[in-house]
Amino acid sequence: MYEVASTYVSKEHQEFLKSVKRKNIMVRVTQLAILVIFFGLWEIAARYKIIDPFLVSQPSRMLKTMLTLNQNGTLLMHIWVTLSETVVGFTLGTVAGMFIAILLWWSDFLSQVAEPYLVVLNSLPKIALGPIFIVWMGNGEAPIITMALAISLIVTIISLATGFKEVDEEKIKLLKTFGATKMQILTKCVLPASVPTIMSAIKINIGLSWVGVITGEFLVSKAGLGYLIVYGGQIFKLDMVMTSVLILSILSALMYVFIVYLEKKLIRWR
Amino acid sequence: MDNVMVSLKNVSFKYHTLEGETEALNDISFDVYEGEFVGVIGPSGCGKSTLLSIISGLLKPSRGSVEVNGKIGYMLQRDHLFEWRTIWQNAILGLEIQKKLTEESRSYVKDLLKKYGLWEFRNYYPNQLSGGMRQRAALIRTLALKPDILLLDEAFSALDYQTKLAISDEVYKILKNEQKTAVIVTHDISEAIAMCNRIVVLSKRPAYVKRIYEIILTSDDYSPIGRRKAPEFREYFNSIWKELDIHV
Numbered sequence: 001m002y003e004v005a006s007t008y009v010s011k012e013h014q015e016f017l018k019s020v021k022r023k024n025i026m027v028r029v030t031q032l033a034i035l036v037i038f039f040g041l042w043e044i045a046a047r048y049k050i051i052d053p054f055l056v057s058q059p060s061r062m063l064k065t066m067l068t069l070n071q072n073g074t075l076l077m078h079i080w081v082t083l084s085e086t087v088v089g090f091t092l093g094t095v096a097g098m099f100i101a102i103l104l105w106w107s108d109f110l111s112q113v114a115e116p117y118l119v120v121l122n123s124l125p126k127i128a129l130g131p132i133f134i135v136w137m138g139n140g141e142a143p144i145i146t147m148a149l150a151i152s153l154i155v156t157i158i159s160l161a162t163g164f165k166e167v168d169e170e171k172i173k174l175l176k177t178f179g180a181t182k183m184q185i186l187t188k189c190v191l192p193a194s195v196p197t198i199m200s201a202i203k204i205n206i207g208l209s210w211v212g213v214i215t216g217e218f219l220v221s222k223a224g225l226g227y228l229i230v231y232g233g234q235i236f237k238l239d240m241v242m243t244s245v246l247i248l249s250i251l252s253a254l255m256y257v258f259i260v261y262l263e264k265k266l267i268r269w270r
Numbered sequence: 271m272d273n274v275m276v277s278l279k280n281v282s283f284k285y286h287t288l289e290g291e292t293e294a295l296n297d298i299s300f301d302v303y304e305g306e307f308v309g310v311i312g313p314s315g316c317g318k319s320t321l322l323s324i325i326s327g328l329l330k331p332s333r334g335s336v337e338v339n340g341k342i343g344y345m346l347q348r349d350h351l352f353e354w355r356t357i358w359q360n361a362i363l364g365l366e367i368q369k370k371l372t373e374e375s376r377s378y379v380k381d382l383l384k385k386y387g388l389w390e391f392r393n394y395y396p397n398q399l400s401g402g403m404r405q406r407a408a409l410i411r412t413l414a415l416k417p418d419i420l421l422l423d424e425a426f427s428a429l430d431y432q433t434k435l436a437i438s439d440e441v442y443k444i445l446k447n448e449q450k451t452a453v454i455v456t457h458d459i460s461e462a463i464a465m466c467n468r469i470v471v472l473s474k475r476p477a478y479v480k481r482i483y484e485i486i487l488t489s490d491d492y493s494p495i496g497r498r499k500a501p502e503f504r505e506y507f508n509s510i511w512k513e514l515d516i517h518v
């Protein structure tokens with residue numbers, strides 16, 4: 001019979017746990033060290049003019065830029081603009097993609113009709129649509145969000161629809177032996193069985209939404225981190241560009257960590 | 271004992287696919303009486319699972335008629351426990367689908383889990399359980415709906431030999447205990463003789479009924495393991511083996 005894990009921990013096992021812990025700490029320390037050394041070398045090299053701080057900036061100058069940008073309150077505003085555009089684009093892409101994927105799973109006819117269109121839309125470089133969105137929607141946030149949506153939507157539909165179709169046919173047969181309706185098959189089996197697929201689609205989506213939003217801001221914008229990057233580049237203020245890129249990488253990493261945390265909560269049975 | 275629970279009359283079935291049609295069943299007729307365990311045995315791919323799907327109503331026969339008197343519980347070839355649900359949530363799945371989750375049905379499932387040694391594991395996920403326990407959980411999920419007739423499709427074939435003997439013994443007791451009628455599909459001749467009152471031997475695909483054996487064993491012990499020790503066991507085995515006509 002199955003043994004319930006006992007609370008007693010042998011000496012050997014304690015040793016094992018300790019060594020695992022030690023290794024984890026070493027990994028963290030090394031990761032931190034790399035970061036510190038990287039920025040340290042950068043700072044020193046720029047200070048002693050080994051590299052030209054005008055072209056590659058310098059951590060201390062980035063910090064100063066951050067503070068000055070923050071003083072008049074504009075930095076937070078720029079962050080907020082980009083972050084909100086990304087979250088909205090991402091949410092729209094995920095929700096709409098999920099909804100359409102469910103429709104395609106529901107109706108085999110629809111799925112067959114849609115296939116060639118999905119293939120074409122998927123291979124089209126969505127950035128090419130940028131100017132069209134701008135003409136249609138003006139130069140506000142709408143074309144930027146639409147850009148993020150355009151980039152993430154089709155991939156979401158395709159990966160989710162494929163995932164839904166790969167759910168074990170026999171599991172569905174089991175539900176049918178209980179007399180389940182199509183709706184019940186969807187909610188009791190197809191969706192929960194696809195949680196891992198959905199999570200990986202979401203992870204990909206986050207990255208794509210950032211790409212979409214920043215590209216959108218490059219093309220047209222009056223605010224946002226993408227705007228700061230383009231603007232900084234145009235007036236040759238590399239400090240501003242580097243600072244924005246740094247903030248961007250921290251934001252996207254935080255968002256990713258949040259999703260991984262969510263995933264752990266959702267997939268307890270693994 | 272003489273109520274007919276399942277009656278098949280001249281049942282034929284064809285699968286239609288783009289590659290062509292596959293004739294799976296050809297003119298099958300037999301009855302299953304109340305309280306009886308009927309074994310269905312036949313070569314691999316002959317149409318045994320198809321036959322159960324027809325009895326359960328998942329498939330409609332191309333020709334012939336099926337009459338069923340009672341509620342059916344169907345155990346598929348593998349346990350198909352949902353890995354994202356706990357054992358308890360799996361056990362009540364059928365009740366949930368049929369919207370029969372009541373105080374009463376819950377306590378019935380609770381009793382079953384207790385009776386068959388899974389209550390302590392109710393909050394475990396399926397991949398934390400052994401094959402035998404999973405099989406029992408799947409059986410409880412089926413029994414939760416209080417079926418009169420159980421269809422077992424090689425329910426034990428995924429288990430190792432010893433577990434299989436133990437579990438089939440156990441399932442036999444459970445089903446007899448709950449006074450169920452059963453149709454048991456297997457390709458294991460000994461298992462069929464040990465568990466069944468009658469055995470329907472099917473031919474190669476398209477399956478027709480080659481012969482129906484009435485199994486009468488002189489044994490004091492009525493468990494499947496006990497029945498295996500009966501003197502007639504070998505004779506039945508040899509005869510069915512010949513009837514199956516398996517050439518390697």
Ligand SMILES: Nc1ncnc2c1ncn2[C@@H]1O[C@H](COP(=O)(O)OP(=O)(O)OP(=O)(O)O)[C@@H](O)[C@H]1O
Nearest residue numbers: 285287292294313314315316317318319320321475
């Ligand atoms: N959905 C289907 N579409 C087309 N052909 C099918 C389908 N399901 C089964 N068949 C074919 O029908 C025949 C009978 O299948 P079935 O699964 O009933 O056999 P079986 O006796 O249960 O086999 P096994 O011993 O392997 O479990 C096989 O030749 C199979 O290829």
Ligand SMILES: [Mg+2]
Nearest residue numbers: 318319347423
């Ligand atoms: Mg089969």
